[in-house]
Amino acid sequence: MAGRAPYGYRYADGIWVLKPEAAAVVRAFFDHFLLYGSLGGAMRHVNRQWAATFAVSTGRRWLTHPCYRHGQSPLLRPDEAAQVDRWLRRNRTFAPRAVSAPRALSGLVRCAHCAQTFRVASAPPRYLYLRPCQCPRSPKCAALDYTATLNAIIDRIALDLPQRLARTDPAALGTLRSRLEATIAQKQQVLSQIPLLLTQDIFDRDTADQRQERLRQELAALMAQRDALPPVNLGAIARNLAIPAFWHDLSEPERRSYLREFLRGITLDPRQMPQSMQLHFFF
Ligand SMILES: [Zn+2]
Structure with a gap:
């Protein structure tokens, strides 16, 4: 631990000693990040609370x-450090706030009238809307304003999620995790059998290659889903997901990630919004 004392510590008698006031700032930053997984959000929170001007890059350090993990007076417990790493790993998969970043709702919403999935489309200059792809109806189902729909969904989450959680047994996440593990194991087994099917002429080379490729893609997606599972403190996280302001503070990729954490999908009828909206939870 050579060099300048990390923020929150001072050097005294050969060891790093906590400076309580500064350490409280860092701890508040950690608390916020542990709950929301948003670096920028955690820094904004701390800067607001302490009228400070810490840079996001400081928070990243x-x-x-x-020192905060393994020092003489660590500010993070090992399980919290693991959770920090989990968030960081996941956040790395987010594209920066680019136009090309996937929209929170893309692929998640299905039309209750024509059963098609809504696609996010844009119209110049910056208007975003949702339209059922390949709607077979005549006239076609109406397009929806993207932002208005997202807001309606957030409002509905604030309403439904706490009720849903109240009815959920805390083991539900464990169930979801084991379901994912089981599917992963099963697909890995299928993958391992392909060489055999090839030697037995059950598969030709092309079929085997295609199957392998598809299985690998599916496995990668499942593993990503497993790695993205929230920790056991979903209850605490979900309390915040029930606050619309929380959602408005997130980037689209962050929203996307959160939505996929507990929603299998959303169905709605564009003719009856928002009443027709239904959230389909994983648990
Ligand atoms: Zn439709």
Whole structure:
């Protein structure tokens, strides 16, 4: 631990000693990040609370600085450090706030009238809307304003999620995790059998290659889903997901990630919004 004392510590008698006031700032930053997984959000929170001007890059260093984890007076418990790493890993998969970043609702919403999935489409200059792809109806189902729909969904989550959680047994996440593990194991087994099917002429080379490729893609998606599972403190996280302001503070990729954490999908009828909206939970 050579060098300048990390923020929250001072050097005294050969060891790093906590400076309580500064340490409280770092701890508040950690608390916020542990709950929301948003680096920028955690820094904004701390800067607001303490009228400070810490840079996001400073927060990024705090999250991985060994002193906060393994020092003489660590500010993070090992399980919290693991959770920080989990968030960081997941956040790395987010594209930066680019136009090309996947929209939170793309692929998640299905039309209750024509059963098609809504696609996110844009119209210049910056108007976004949702339209059922290949709607077979005549006249076609109406397109929806993207932002208005997202807001309606967020409002509905705030309403439905706490009720849903109240009815959920805490083991539900464990169930989801084991279901994913089982599917992963099953697909891995199928994958391992392909060479055999090939030697037995059950598959030709092309079929085998295609199957392998598809299985690998599916496995990658399942593993990503498993790795993205929330920790056991979903209850605490979900309390915040029930606050619309929380959602408005997130980037689209972050929203997308959160939505996919507990929603299998959303169905709605564009003719009856928002009453027709239905959230389909994983648990
Ligand atoms: Zn439709």
